[in-house]
Structure formats: C-alpha cells, structure tokens
Amino acid sequence: METRCCLGCMKSFHPRPQCPDQKYCSSRSCQQARKRRWHRHKLKTDSAYRENQKAAQQRWSGLHPGYWRDYRAAHADYVARNREQQRQRDHASHLAKMDASIGETSIPSGRYRLTPVQTSDLAKMDAWTVNISVISTVCAHTP
Numbered sequence: 001m002e003t004r005c006c007l008g009c010m011k012s013f014h015p016r017p018q019c020p021d022q023k024y025c026s027s028r029s030c031q032q033a034r035k036r037r038w039h040r041h042k043l044k045t046d047s048a049y050r051e052n053q054k055a056a057q058q059r060w061s062g063l064h065p066g067y068w069r070d071y072r073a074a075h076a077d078y079v080a081r082n083r084e085q086q087r088q089r090d091h092a093s094h095l096a097k098m099d100a101s102i103g104e105t106s107i108p109s110g111r112y113r114l115t116p117v118q119t120s121d122l123a124k125m126d127a128w129t130v131n132i133s134v135i136s137t138v139c140a141h142t143p
C-alpha cells in the first residue's frame, strides 16, 4: 500500500484508491486546509468564480445589513486576532520582498541528490560543482 506525506500535517498517510492524486490526509483539519487552499487558488485564477463569490457575498450582505459591524462590536477577540494576523501577513510579505530584493531563495527541507558536474579539472578543485535534484520532501511524522 502506497504511503504519502500529507501537505497539511506533514504526517504520512495511505491515499484512497478513489483519489489517485490525493495530497492531503483525510483528517478534518487537513481537508479544511485543502479546501481553503483550493478556494484561494480559485479566487486568484478564475475571474468567473471570483465574480460569483463577490455577487453571493453582496446578496448575503444585502439580506443581513449590519451583520459584520455588529459581529465585530460583540467580538473584540475576533477583531484583535484579525488585526494580529493581518500584521503578521504584512510582516511576512515585507520579508518576502526583502528576500526577493537581495536574491535569496529558501530551499525547502527534503532529500536531495548531489550529482558532480563533469569538468576537465575536477581533480584539482577543492570544492565540487553539483546539480541538486529533489528526491522527496521531508515527512515529519510517521503513523
């Protein structure tokens, strides 16, 4: 039986035979993460989906005027958490821009194969020139 690494929890799981491309385990939180990711991807890439979502939200808001204003007024913890999450997103975005501006890329954890690049004076070199190719990404936990 095949074992894969879940993109949500990074634990290994057995994909269902009905889902040959399964990338997330069947836990509730990982399935929610998968759906959120799909939704965000769809909003970014599918203008018809984006317009449809916007129209549905506007219809709902029209039927429930003041809902979010009242909700925020009654849930100070929600407002504070949102504010903190936005602050972290702004900070992460700022860091990502800094990384890009100085040309740094982060290499994800995983197993890599180092293959020496053939050069005419390999024996004289005190450092290797290598190609790095991904064998697999790290799976933090096994069941």
Ligand SMILES: [Zn+2]
Pocket: 006, 007, 008, 009, 010, 011, 024, 025, 026, 027, 030
């Ligand atoms: Zn999972």
